[in-house]
Amino acid sequence: MKNLYVLKSLLLVVFLFTLSACGTVTTPTQDSSNPETMNASLEKVAKLFAKAVTDVSVRQQIQEEIAKRFDGDTNVLYKNLMATSELGAQSGSTNIGQSLASLQGGSSLESLVKGMPRLQVAMPAGFDDWDASSQVPLVGFVPVDADDKTLQTVKAFDAEGNEHLIDARTAPNKPVLLLSQNERTDIEGNLLAHFSSLASSETNTYDLQAQACSRNVYITDIRMRDDNEPWVSGDPELMLIARSADGYLSYHGGFNDVNSENKWYYPGRFLGCTSTDVVFYWYEDDSGSLDVTPSYGGVSLNIKISNGDDFMGAVRSPYVYFGDAVLNFW
Numbered sequence: 114m115k116n117l118y119v120l121k122s123l124l125l126v127v128f129l130f131t132l133s134a135c136g137t138v139t140t141p142t143q144d145s146s147n148p149e150t151m152n153a154s155l156e157k158v159a160k161l162f163a164k165a166v167t168d169v170s171v172r173q174q175i176q177e178e179i180a181k182r183f184d185g186d187t188n189v190l191y192k193n194l195m196a197t198s199e200l201g202a203q204s205g206s207t208n209i210g211q212s213l214a215s216l217q218g219g220s221s222l223e224s225l226v227k228g229m230p231r232l233q234v235a236m237p238a239g240f241d242d243w244d245a246s247s248q249v250p251l252v253g254f255v256p257v258d259a260d261d262k263t264l265q266t267v268k269a270f271d272a273e274g275n276e277h278l279i280d281a282r283t284a285p286n287k288p289v290l291l292l293s294q295n296e297r298t299d300i301e302g303n304l305l306a307h308f309s310s311l312a313s314s315e316t317n318t319y320d321l322q323a324q325a326c327s328r329n330v331y332i333t334d335i336r337m338r339d340d341n342e343p344w345v346s347g348d349p350e351l352m353l354i355a356r357s358a359d360g361y362l363s364y365h366g367g368f369n370d371v372n373s374e375n376k377w378y379y380p381g382r383f384l385g386c387t388s389t390d391v392v393f394y395w396y397e398d399d400s401g402s403l404d405v406t407p408s409y410g411g412v413s414l415n416i417k418i419s420n421g422d423d424f425m426g427a428v429r430s431p432y433v434y435f436g437d438a439v440l441n442f443w
Contacts, residue, residue, distance in 0.1 A: 148256070148257050148258040151228070151229060151257045152254070152256045152257060152258070154225040154226065154229070155229075155232075155254040155255075155256070155257070155292050156254060156268065157217075157225055158213075158222075158225050158226060158254070158292055159252045159253055159254045159268070159269070159270055159292050160252075160270045160274055161213045161216045161217055161222070162213070162234070162252040162290065162292070163251065163252040163269075163270040163271055163272050163274070164216050164272050164274075165209065165212045165213055165216060166249055166250060166252060166272075166290065167249055167272045168207060168212065169245070169246060170206060170207040171207055171209055171212060172245040172246075172248075172249070172250075173245045173246065174194075174197075174198060174206065174207065174209060175189070175194065175209070175234060175245070175290070176243065176245040178193070178194050178197055178234075179234070179235070179236060179240060180240075183304065184295070184297040184298070184304055184308045184369075185297070185308055185348070185369045185370070186235070186237075186297065186347045186348045186369075187235060187236050187237060187240040187347065188233040188234065188235035188236075188237075188295065188347060189233060189234055189235075190231070190232065190233050190234075190295060190298070190302055191226060191229075191232040191233060191234055191292075192230065192232070192302060194209060194234055195209065195210040198210055210222075229294070230298075230300070230301050230302035231294045231295045231298050231299075231300065231301075231302045232292060232293075232294065232295070233292070233293055233294070233295040234290060234291075234292060235290070235291050235292075235293060235347055236250070236288060236289065236290055236291070237284075237291060237344050237345055237346065237347040237348075238284035238285060238289070238344045239284065239285070239286075239287075239288055239289075240288075243288045248287070248288050249272070250287070250288035250289055250290045251269040251270065251271055251277055251279070251287070251288075251289045251290070252269060252270055252289070252290045252291075252292070253267045253268055253269030253270065253277075253279055253289060253290070253291050253292070254267065254268065254269075254291060254292040254293065255267055255291055255292070255293035255294075255345050255346070257293075257294055261341060261342055261343055261346055261399065261423065262341070262423070264281045264343055264345070265280070265281055265282065266278045266279060266280060266281055267279050267281050267291070267345055269289055269291075279345075281343045281344070281345045282343055282344070283344070284344040291345055293345070293346070296346070296347075296350055296398065296399055297350060297369070307350075307352070307366065307367035307369070307398075308350070308367060308369050327386070327388055328386060328387050328388065328432070329383065329385075329386045330355070330362065330383075330384045330385055330386065330387055330391060331381065331382060331383050331384060332353070332380055332381075332382045332384060333379060333380070333381050333382075334377060334378070334379055335351075335368065335371055335377070335378045335379075335380060336375065336376065336377050336378070337349075337351065337371060337373075337374055337375075337376075338374060338375060339374065339425075340372075340374055340397065341397040341423040341425060342397065348369065348372040349371075349372065349397050350367065350369060350397055350398035350399070351367065351368040351369070351371050351395070351397060351398075351425075352365070352366070352367050352368070352395070352396050352397070352398045352418075352422075353365070353366055353367075353368065353393065353394070353395055354392075354393075354394040354396075354407070354414045354416050354418075355384050355385075355391055355392065355393050355394070356391070356392050356394075356412055356413075356414050356415065356416075357385075357387040357388075357389045357390065357391050357392075357412075358389040358390040358391070358392070358411075358412050358429075359387075359388070359389045360415070361385075361386075361387065361388075361389075362384065362385035362386065362387045362391060363385075363415060363416075364384040364385055365416050366382070367398070368380060387432065388432065389432050390410070390412070390429055390430060390431050390432050391429070391430050391432075392409050392410050392412045392414065392427060392428070392429045392430075393427060393428050393430065394407060394409055394414055394427040395424075395425040395426050395427065396418060396422045396423060396424050396425050397422060397423040397425055398418070398419070398422050399419065399421045399422050399423060403417040403418060403419055404417065404419070404420055405417060405418050405419065405420045405422075406418075407424075409427040409429060410427070410428075410429030411429075412429065
């Protein structure tokens with residue numbers, strides 16, 4: 114019993130329940146390449162970055178690009194960082210790509226990152242406190258086949274190539290940059306619609322004329338007790354599928370401004386209207402191929418998700434409970 118959410122309808126019905134992590138989760142292959150090969154490449158690139166970040170201008174450029182939070186989290190895609198660095202070099206700034214290539218010994222750097230369009234450079238913890246002008250971070254990597262629920266340590270390196278084992282469950286008290294696969298982009302490294310901005314996008318369909326639709330459904334309050342993410346994975350990609358038993362209400366949306374555990378958030382989001390039971394199905398999006406169509410309580414949710422996404426819990430809320438009374442689900 115790990116995750117707690119509170120849901121309310123327009124009529125102030127409260128759904129208070131603990132979401133149990135009772136599902137089989139299989140870790141997806143992040144890209145088409147072999148995970149073992151990709152992890153070996155990531156380790157080599159991490160060592161190169163550990164040497165490169167001894168240059169204060171390299172650190173400051175990385176900090177500047179991460180600060181843009183292109184997907185709402187504290188990371189930047191490797192390909193975007195290299196492109197921006199190359200443009201900046203025209204005005205006299207250090208070219209990070211050239212710095213890395215010189216350390217590697219030529220163009221073979223690109224062979225290391227080939228097949229990883231979603232590769233990112235991230236500082237998942239302590240970014241806002243990082244003084245890039247004086248603090249040289251360790252640089253590590255998260256294996257592409259890592260399981261969020263079982264990952265205990267990650268490798269990181271200093272400029273001399275010394276290996277440091279970093280606790281993946283407890284955030285460090287010093288800056289650590291991590292190379293990992295971005296979870297908010299598709300397999301080609303394009304930003305997914307759900308994470309296009311901090312104001313999450315969503316899809317919802319409902320037909321007011323096709324039914325006697327008498328109850329509007331909102332998500333007003335959310336409290337997350339377990340985000341299913343170690344700190345090395347950054348902020349959680351919290352997702353909700355809501356579907357009425359008759360199929361007229363069908364909602365799929367992300368909450369990428371809901372990032373902290375045991376904190377109340379108030380999205381006030383309208384899901385649609387219903388005259389039947391509604392299933393609320395919560396999961397944490399870990400990306401991968403969309404090959405699973407979940408169902409719950411006898412209702413097919415009619416939306417494909419990845420077989421590597423972390424199921425966070427679900428409840429089928431009977432229509433009769435969309436009224437003035439309060440009902441708790443535990």
